[in-house]
Amino acid sequence: MSFSIAELFSQHSTDKFDLHEQHLNNQMVRVLKTIGYDRHYKRAIGQYLYDQEGTEYLDLLSGFGVFAIGRNHPTVISALTETLTLELPNLVQMDVSVLSGLLAQEILKTTPDNLNKMFFCNSGTESVEAAIKFARYTTKREKIVFCEHGYHGLTMGSLSLNGEDIFREGFGPLLPGCIAVPFNDLAALEKALSNKDVAAFVVEPIQGKGVNVPDDNYLPEVERLCKKYGTLFVADEVQTGLGRTGKFWAIDHWNVKPDMICMAKALSGGFVPVGAVAMTQKIMDTVYNRMDRAIVHGSTFSKNNMAMAAGLATLHVMEDEKLVENSMKVGTDIIDSLNAMAGKYEFLKEARGKGMMIAIEFQSPKSLKLKAAWAMLEAANKGLFCQMITIPLFKEHHILTQVAGHGMNVVKLLPPLNLTQKDRDNIVNSFDKAIADTHQIPGSIWDLGKNLAGHALKGKK
CATH class of the missing domain: 3.40.640.10 (Type I PLP-dependent aspartate aminotransferase-like (Major domain))
Incomplete structure (x- = not known):
């Protein structure tokens, strides 16, 4: 009897969440489903992931830096x-x-x-x-x-x-x-x-x-x-x-x-x-x-x-492929382009890093309406604001990012080192739109914020 990984993957590609809930870390499954990251990926090439519908995602985590040369090189x-x-x-x-x-x-x-x-x-x-x-x-x-x-x-x-x-x-x-x-x-x-x-x-x-x-x-x-x-x-x-x-x-x-x-x-x-x-x-x-x-x-x-x-x-x-040089060139461009937005967005403190190790930090704004909204999120769970950036980046712009650590308002990028100018433009434009949306109160993004705050407060109980 033959053994085929391709056949096994084909048969069970949509079973992964059930398998993990039964046999592995079910809390990780709960997290993914809560924030809407429960996708079924079928293929990965370079800096991109593809789900079962063929939707392309730009992966700016690269397996926490593992895929520096891209996936499946x-x-x-x-x-x-x-x-x-x-x-x-x-x-x-x-x-x-x-x-x-x-x-x-x-x-x-x-x-x-x-x-x-x-x-x-x-x-x-x-x-x-x-x-x-x-x-x-x-x-x-x-x-x-x-x-x-x-x-x-x-x-x-x-x-x-x-x-x-x-x-x-x-x-x-x-x-x-x-x-x-x-x-x-x-x-x-x-x-x-x-x-x-x-x-x-x-x-x-x-x-x-x-x-x-x-x-x-x-x-x-x-x-x-x-x-x-x-x-x-x-x-x-x-x-x-x-x-x-x-x-x-x-x-x-x-x-x-x-x-x-x-x-x-x-x-x-x-x-x-x-x-x-x-x-x-x-x-x-x-x-x-x-x-x-x-x-x-x-x-x-x-x-x-x-x-x-x-x-x-x-x-x-x-x-x-001169990936070290590309890391410096494209990464520096991303950091500089994001920092250029700080003047028009109260929530944006700075972008920092070197090469393609990048942080985007957010801060408490000065205007009263924005400040009150920020305080609501911080009271529920410190660092929650970043989820209002990363979730829309994923759902609307198909860009995978993460919060940089527990209790901090920092989004972290660890992309593959082979990002192109097209990828750079996509990243900058998508962050621009996601950050702009957080400055619209009331707005749909703040409905998400309230839901996130509610989940956080329930978790504390």
Whole structure:
């Protein structure tokens, strides 16, 4: 009897919500149905999704940054198909693989010159877990410093560095010795490091939750302070890396040299999970310092041929299609165009970010009628206003976006890096219309706002 994924998908493509309600996270299904995101997607190409009616959606989330080169890129599909048909030896545990060596070589060509060793794993959170362990072993210190509102993953070690309480609540006790400091606050960081007992400072060059961009002197001073107090500087580039911010690595905007870079997401091409840590020779040689320690830290599937092939093909596509340069050019244009609207819309505070890591922040207006409407939403649930932007963008303009984090009035864009000028115009014009509608009181958009507020208040009860 033959087995066909295509046949299974065809038979059950409209069953997914029932299947999830029965066997998986039914709360996620409730969320999607409540806000009207319960679509049945049948196809995905590049930056676009297509539902069962053939409606095209511009995906500005790209799987939380996974699909930096777009969905179902033919070059990566070809590489994976070829890998499957070659009958290569794979995961021979008493051996080392060719493809992992090649991928390590290619990645290290892009990193600062002080990094010349790689460790592969399966995800961003695994890369952070590895960085924590490597930092502790290398420095013989226990403490790890991280930033408030930072995000580094959801496994226990990385969760201990998570700066958002909603992710941490109820999962303690977490890893001891983890200390939070405010992002972009050098005085607080120096105070935390000054006892010379901190193994590592783990920081996103640009914070994902809210897209918080540091002052220009922040990361250079972070590097200096870490060296001064013997602390390893770990850049978490899981989201910001591989062209997302218009440079290959976000740290390149400030010309700093961390001791480790954590990476994942875009490296996979969107097909096979892959994460990694780039590090100095000293860290690698300290952790793996004897033959009996050759397997002291690892991950069973980490260097599998499919993941390594996906990574190699993804790097090829990024260079061949000049996606890093496109990220800077089109992303900067989007940010500038949105900021140009701030003068005519009271709710719009600013657009910010770098490359195609973009935040659009909203604020309390000055005029009384708008201010009262804003206060009504904030009283029901802080940050609810953004749903009055994202829901119409999705339903009316077929653009997929998200709120940047819990309790904040920020919409976040993490689009594929291959956006065209046509996509740029669509984004700017659609935001213009969606923001304009919120300034019309009374209006249909505020009927939506009242419904959202009602759901939020019921949820609190």
